Amino acid sequence: MKIIMLGAPGAGKGTQAIMISEKYGIPHISTGDIFRANIKNGTELGKKAREYMDQGLLVPDELTCDLVVDRISRDDCSKGYILDGFPRTIPQAQALDRALERMETSIDYAIDVDVPDENIVNRMSGRRACPGCGATYHVMFRAPKTEGICDECGEKLIVRADDQPETVQKRLTVYHDQTQPLIDYYDKKGILKTVDGTKHVDEVFGDITAILGE
Numbered sequence: 001m002k003i004i005m006l007g008a009p010g011a012g013k014g015t016q017a018i019m020i021s022e023k024y025g026i027p028h029i030s031t032g033d034i035f036r037a038n039i040k041n042g043t044e045l046g047k048k049a050r051e052y053m054d055q056g057l058l059v060p061d062e063l064t065c066d067l068v069v070d071r072i073s074r075d076d077c078s079k080g081y082i083l084d085g086f087p088r089t090i091p092q093a094q095a096l097d098r099a100l101e102r103m104e105t106s107i108d109y110a111i112d113v114d115v116p117d118e119n120i121v122n123r124m125s126g127r128r129a130c131p132g133c134g135a136t137y138h139v140m141f142r143a144p145k146t147e148g149i150c151d152e153c154g155e156k157l158i159v160r161a162d163d164q165p166e167t168v169q170k171r172l173t174v175y176h177d178q179t180q181p182l183i184d185y186y187d188k189k190g191i192l193k194t195v196d197g198t199k200h201v202d203e204v205f206g207d208i209t210a211i212l213g214e
């Protein structure tokens with residue numbers, strides 16, 4: 001099963017993608033996580049990506065597409081995968097389509113987690129991330145068992161540099177300009193499924209599993 005998660009920054013793509021990955025036993029591939037790991041490790045890619053991420057801009061397609069194509073070509077992706085945060089532009093979607101064609105396969109579902117802009121700013125201001133394992137929490141909606149500490153690995157949680165309100169606003173503008181057109185792109189292919197992302201995490205997951213099957 002090959003799945004793409006669509007939706008605004010903070011819509012809950014990552015939260016749902018991790019749950020899908022566990023239930024269906026397919027790898028979760030988050031371009032944001034890959035870039036953040038590169039930043040943490042001080043790689044050349046990380047240095048380049050950071051310049052864009054800190055401003056709330058998209059990392060250029062040249063730095064993004066090959067990385068994903070490379071990743072989905074690995075053995076652990078043979079039964080499927082869930083792409084979270086990619087594609088984010090029409091050229092990225094086209095690059096993915098070309099690669100999938102070469103591999104003689106295609107995406108099964110593009111799931112749009114729909115959340116209006118006015119809910120996003122609240123979501124983002126309460127988001128806390130684990131720099132150790134990538135887990136995501138929310139101070140009100142999804143609090144860790146011990147305040148400020150990751151349930152999974154015990155690391156101290158942080159506020160992501162790009163989750164400051166001004167940067168969130170910029171990311172939303174970028175989303176509407178560059179990423180939202182993908183909803184139409186996948187609708188035309190007949191694989192778009194929309195879920196109401198304002199519901200509780202577990203309800204959203206229920207709606208997604210109803211689409212994907214047990």
Ligand code: ADP
Binds near residue numbers: 009031033064
């Ligand atoms: P969120 O989950 O809040 O939408 P991500 O972790 O997916 O954020 O992405 C964080 C940042 O990483 C983006 O704002 C962007 O700068 C960069 N990024 C992630 N994925 C892509 C992509 N497919 N194309 C370009 N930039 C990306």
Ligand code: ADP
Binds near residue numbers: 015128142
């Ligand atoms: P994305 O990957 O789309 O940027 P995240 O999965 O990181 O979004 O979620 C953004 C924030 O909102 C996190 O703090 C997360 O814990 C919280 N969150 C995710 N889903 C929900 C939901 N259905 N209701 C309330 N908060 C949510």
Ligand code: ZN
Binds near residue numbers: 131134152
């Ligand atoms: Zn952790």
